[in-house]
Amino acid sequence: MRGSLPRILAVLLKEFTQLRRDRITYAMILVMPVMQLLIFGYAINMDPRHLPAAVLSHDTSTLANSVVSALERTGYVDVRYLPRSDEELDQLIRRGQVLLGITIPPDFTRRVLKGERAQILAEADASDPQAAAGALAAVSVLPTEALRNERVGLGMPRSTAPPFEVVVHRRYNPESRSPFNIVPGLLGIILSMTLVMMTAMAVTRERERGTMETLLSTPATPVEIMVGKLTPYVVVGLIQTVVVLVMARGLFSVPMARTAAGWLALACGIVLFIVGNLSLGYLISTVARSQLQAMQMSMFYMLPSIFLSGFAFPFLGLPPWARVLGEIIPVTHFLRIVRGALLKEQVLADMGNDLLALGLFVLAVAGAALARSRTTLD
Amino acid sequence: MNERAIDVRGLNKSFGDRHVVRDVSIAVDTGRITGFLGPNGSGKTTTLRLLCGLLTPDSGEGTVLGLDFRARGDAIKRQTGYMTQKFSLYEDMTLEENLAFVARVHGLEQRRERVEDTLHRLGLFDRRRQLAGALSGGWKQRLALAAATLHEPRLLLLDEPTAGVDPKARREFWDEIHTLAAGGLTVLVSTHYMDEAERCHDIGYILYGRLIARGTADSIIRDSGLVTFLGEGPGIDRAAHLLAQADGVLSASAFGAAVHVSGVKREALEAALAPWRKEPFRWSEVPPSLEDVFIQLMGRERDERYTS
Numbered sequence: 001m002r003g004s005l006p007r008i009l010a011v012l013l014k015e016f017t018q019l020r021r022d023r024i025t026y027a028m029i030l031v032m033p034v035m036q037l038l039i040f041g042y043a044i045n046m047d048p049r050h051l052p053a054a055v056l057s058h059d060t061s062t063l064a065n066s067v068v069s070a071l072e073r074t075g076y077v078d079v080r081y082l083p084r085s086d087e088e089l090d091q092l093i094r095r096g097q098v099l100l101g102i103t104i105p106p107d108f109t110r111r112v113l114k115g116e117r118a119q120i121l122a123e124a125d126a127s128d129p130q131a132a133a134g135a136l137a138a139v140s141v142l143p144t145e146a147l148r149n150e151r152v153g154l155g156m157p158r159s160t161a162p163p164f165e166v167v168v169h170r171r172y173n174p175e176s177r178s179p180f181n182i183v184p185g186l187l188g189i190i191l192s193m194t195l196v197m198m199t200a201m202a203v204t205r206e207r208e209r210g211t212m213e214t215l216l217s218t219p220a221t222p223v224e225i226m227v228g229k230l231t232p233y234v235v236v237g238l239i240q241t242v243v244v245l246v247m248a249r250g251l252f253s254v255p256m257a258r259t260a261a262g263w264l265a266l267a268c269g270i271v272l273f274i275v276g277n278l279s280l281g282y283l284i285s286t287v288a289r290s291q292l293q294a295m296q297m298s299m300f301y302m303l304p305s306i307f308l309s310g311f312a313f314p315f316l317g318l319p320p321w322a323r324v325l326g327e328i329i330p331v332t333h334f335l336r337i338v339r340g341a342l343l344k345e346q347v348l349a350d351m352g353n354d355l356l357a358l359g360l361f362v363l364a365v366a367g368a369a370l371a372r373s374r375t376t377l378d
Numbered sequence: 379m380n381e382r383a384i385d386v387r388g389l390n391k392s393f394g395d396r397h398v399v400r401d402v403s404i405a406v407d408t409g410r411i412t413g414f415l416g417p418n419g420s421g422k423t424t425t426l427r428l429l430c431g432l433l434t435p436d437s438g439e440g441t442v443l444g445l446d447f448r449a450r451g452d453a454i455k456r457q458t459g460y461m462t463q464k465f466s467l468y469e470d471m472t473l474e475e476n477l478a479f480v481a482r483v484h485g486l487e488q489r490r491e492r493v494e495d496t497l498h499r500l501g502l503f504d505r506r507r508q509l510a511g512a513l514s515g516g517w518k519q520r521l522a523l524a525a526a527t528l529h530e531p532r533l534l535l536l537d538e539p540t541a542g543v544d545p546k547a548r549r550e551f552w553d554e555i556h557t558l559a560a561g562g563l564t565v566l567v568s569t570h571y572m573d574e575a576e577r578c579h580d581i582g583y584i585l586y587g588r589l590i591a592r593g594t595a596d597s598i599i600r601d602s603g604l605v606t607f608l609g610e611g612p613g614i615d616r617a618a619h620l621l622a623q624a625d626g627v628l629s630a631s632a633f634g635a636a637v638h639v640s641g642v643k644r645e646a647l648e649a650a651l652a653p654w655r656k657e658p659f660r661w662s663e664v665p666p667s668l669e670d671v672f673i674q675l676m677g678r679e680r681d682e683r684y685t686s
Binding site: 209210211212213214215216217218219220375376377378 | 427430431432433434451452455456458460462464465466467468469480483484485525
């Protein structure tokens with residue numbers, strides 16, 4: 001053992017020397033954990049508050065208003081919209097603008113005063129059961145808490161049964177089955193992870209092996225090289241998508257799109273998302289000096305894709321600054337598209353913003369990758 | 379039809395504060411094989427890369443294949459074959475697949491026939507299904523030559539093509555180069571081997587980024603003004619060691635059992651040799667070899683650097 005100590009030291013010193021040479025790797029080893037800790041530490045909240053809600057009130061009495069203010073007082077939801085019709089409310093929920101929709105019927109006040117069974121309807125978007133649970137927690141306390149003071153004022157006895165009840169609808173996923181949310185989400189994560197990493201290696205590998213010199217001495221232009229390199233991976237991405245969807249249906253009974261329009265919307269989202277990921281990988285590969293760096297950068301991209309996209313935690317439960325970061329990440333938009341198409345019967349019109357965001361991402365990232373591609377070795 | 383395949387003047391290239399190519403002007407006639415010599419890091423590779431458009435020069439002008447080499451880089455690329463110093467084809471593809479790729483990327487017609495012809499011509503046909511990475515050095519070099527000439531370029535740039543290749547393979551490689559040149563192909567080849575330099579029609583010697591000698595091997599030797607003596611006898615190698623330090627001697631180095639002692643001034647060299655003109659040593663004047671000349675050129679350049 002004594003004899004091997006100098007040799008261990010030799011190898012150890014050599015590793016440190018090489019680590020020091022590789023500045024970027026070194027920087028990433030130090031900077032990555034700090035950034036991740038700061039971002040995710042502050043962004044992730046297991047008990048999301050201020051979830052967006054909409055109230056459709058057919059009853060304009062003070063009693064109904066008290067219910068709404070009691071709802072807001074819980075801190076779990078913010079009433080952001082006051083739709084005028086059932087259709088408007090329905091669209092807000094379907095497009096994911098609110099997690100909770102409250103409908104107060106016209107005879108609410110009358111029934112409460114008469115002591116009849118008054119009801120309000122709470123519809124939660126249960127495509128993400130975790131987020132829906134947060135919103136419904138706020139609703140569950142309403143019957144006992146909402147009208148406490150009013151009842152005293154109206155001379156109603158304090159101890160009787162709650163003056164109204166809440167009818168809860170868990171829409172899009174009535175049984176709150178986690179796979180309905182996780183499995184479509186996994187499609188986004190799997191596509192990102194494999195496609196970004198695979199293409200990130202693509203150019204870096206050519207440079208590392210020296211084949212880039214041959215490629216550049218041919219008449220092929222940067223656009224030709226990029227399109228030629230990425231197209232096979234589009235096929236890989238499509239095969240992955242089919243495999244995941246078949247398994248989602250077969251093993252987890254995840255609902256599929258029910259109309260041709262739904263499938264079309266989904267297909268648009270998938271193609272844009274695949275191309276976006278490939279472009280990002282390509283951009284990484286033009287920046288990274290080695291395959292190791294390309295790998296690190298891909299990993300660096302994956303963590304926010306999991307934590308800030310709405311995959312692991314409800315997107316609407318993130319603090320506003322984290323949602324801004326999340327909006328930049330393609331997975332965020334893809335999750336809305338895939339969950340929308342599979343669970344919420346969304347069509348193209350419902351996902352315009354997310355498709356647009358993905359399209360812009362593709363243009364910006366592919367443009368940057370091309371701008372960084374050279375026809376020379378300078 | 380332009381007689382000169384390459385005619386560039388005032389080529390300069392820097393990487394950061396390293397001035398790698400300095401005011402290189404070079405003209406190469408069509409169908410000639412020009413050897414590019416010079417020590418490691420003297421700017422040979424950079425010059426070749428500048429000529430084939432893989433690097434952008436800081437300054438310089440002229441024509442390659444009759445085209446303005448700064449503005450028409452793409453057109454020049456199409457008619458130029460470039461063989462890199464390090465093997466740079468795809469090791470995880472077979473010979474055939476590599477050549478098919480090169481043929482496609484150059485947009486060649488009758489791809490299959492041309493790939494097959496090239497495989498036959500370079501004796502690679504039997505190995506066409508092997509992975510390129512599994513080839514030995516000599517075969518890799520042959521494959522690289524096949525890839526660089528598949529599109530029938532008019533100009534072939536070879537960057538130390540025979541490094542690490544055995545003598546037989548080297549000889550065959552040079553025979554192939556001469557066959558191609560006889561067909562009108564212009565070849566620019568960098569090398570460290572003196573015997574290869576002598577196989578070229580003419581030579582350019584580059585040092586510290588400057589082209590300091592240009593012409594046929596004979597003319598370079600003649601113009602050097604170098605006087606060389608060959609010394610033989612037991613213990614001559616020890617004598618050479620001492621002679622190298624003497625005034626008037628530029629170089630004294632062993633060639634097998636003999637030594638070459640060279641200098642530019644005959645009297646000074648004779649004076650230095652005088653103490654050694656005794657038994658058991660025998661001396662005779664010989665024409666300087668290309669290597670003697672290059673060693674002299676290196677020394678001269680270094681002197682200039684010190685005095686300036």
